[in-house]
Amino acid sequence: MLTILGNWVHRYFSDEEAVLLAILLVSSLLIVLTMGAVLAPMIASCIIAFLMQGLVQHLKALKIPHVVAVSIAFLVLVGFLVLAFLVILPGLWYQLKNLFAEFPRMMGEWQQLLLVLPERYPSLISEAQVKDLHDLMRHELGELGQGIVTFSIANVPVLMAVLVYLVLVPILVFFFLKDSQTILTWCASFLPRKRPVMSKIWAEMNLQIANYVRGKVIEIIIVAVASYITFALMGVNYALLLALAVGLSVVIPYIGAAVVTIPVAMIGFFQWGWGNELFWLMFAYGVIQALDGNILVPLLFSEAVNLHPVAIILSVLVFGGLWGFWGVFFAIPLATFTKAIFNAWPLADEAAQLSSQEP
Known part of the structure; x- marks a missing residue:
């Protein structure tokens, strides 16, 4: 058992930069959780x-x-x-x-x-x-x-x-x-002068996470404004509340849009009952979601985050449970950051090669 553990430690922590990176990550997590x-x-x-x-x-x-x-x-x-x-x-x-x-x-x-x-x-x-x-x-x-x-x-x-x-x-x-x-x-x-792993992680963060977070904020604003204009023109009660909910729903992929459908449908039902107005409300809501998913998202996120849907949902559950709304909002960037760390982490047989690439 000790031999297996020793081989694992040697494989993942033989490089001094890997040890330093692990210390920085653990220290940052402890600081955020305690302070x-x-x-x-x-x-x-x-x-x-x-x-x-x-x-x-x-x-x-x-x-x-x-x-x-x-x-x-x-x-x-x-x-x-x-x-x-x-x-x-x-x-x-x-x-x-x-x-x-x-x-x-x-x-x-x-x-x-x-x-x-x-x-x-x-x-x-x-x-x-x-x-x-x-x-x-x-x-x-x-x-x-x-x-x-x-x-x-x-x-x-x-x-x-x-x-x-x-x-x-x-x-x-x-x-x-x-x-x-x-x-x-x-x-x-x-930090050490030669830090190929940290440089690689920083480059991926700056390319994907920055674009994602900025694009997500713009998406929230555009979807919320478009929803408010649509609901206000249709005379929907509580248009501002519903528009804010629809805008924030884009934070949670695959789940947010489905969840917000319930309050939109309920407000429309209690206002108009089963009628044409309710049908047109849900139709307009569906058009907004379709335009967001098929036009707005491809335009804003040119650098797509390559994560499996299961990984996205898992990251939403984990980080949302730790930090609430902000954990949900930054779930995908944090998952991308975690993936970048795993991809860039130096193994024992790769440490020398990574070090030689740093000028």
Whole structure:
């Protein structure tokens, strides 16, 4: 047993860069797990700066000086935050409040619809089961409403921290964009001069992950805006809430679109019942999803992420369970990063060859 373990360690950790890379990965994971809440502004700023680096590079390609390009990107970020907190969030809160106020009527209609099932299919479902299901749904909705009220009252310090982050994060993003090369050079000074494995991983990250994350943000915005315009023109209630849900659904491949279909169909049903309006709503929703999958995604993601669907779903489950929404959002980039590490990891018989390739 010790011989097998020794051979495995020699095969995967015979190269000093492999050992250093393993230490860096474990240390980074421990820091995020133990100090993630404290470092949240710094991590968020790094991610946002990473997303906006593409805009800075495009501006610099137009012969715009670096400081001016960074300032323009910073103003774009501040403008988006102002738009979100002065226009989008108040609208979302108003629609969410109206939705909770309308829940009793919806529950009544839902109960009437369920009560028809025992009459038509008495062998499959009984009135007692329908009543239990209705009571369960009413209880869960009551718990949800109570949780929202409790959150709004008991988490005032958290809301104050959010306000602090709104000031701190943009400032950090500005300096990360402005001094990105200096920061990267400083970090690289602590690493070995010959680092073929890290260079290979960084190249794949910069090529695939950066394009994916930026493209995903653009996809969310385009799908959400298109959905809002469509729902608003059709007169759908809670158009902003549904548009936000449809936009965020693109974060989870293969699952998000199917899950969001339920609230879209339910809102349409409770508003119009079984009618032509509901049919046209679902048709428009299907067209949006089809255009997203067949036109928008190929345009945005020219560098396709070569991952098997099973690997994508597994990464969503694992990273989502660890870090919630952000774990889901970055599941595919993290899976790609993991794959890049496995592909570039030096084995005992490849270490010498990799080292000889580094100038």
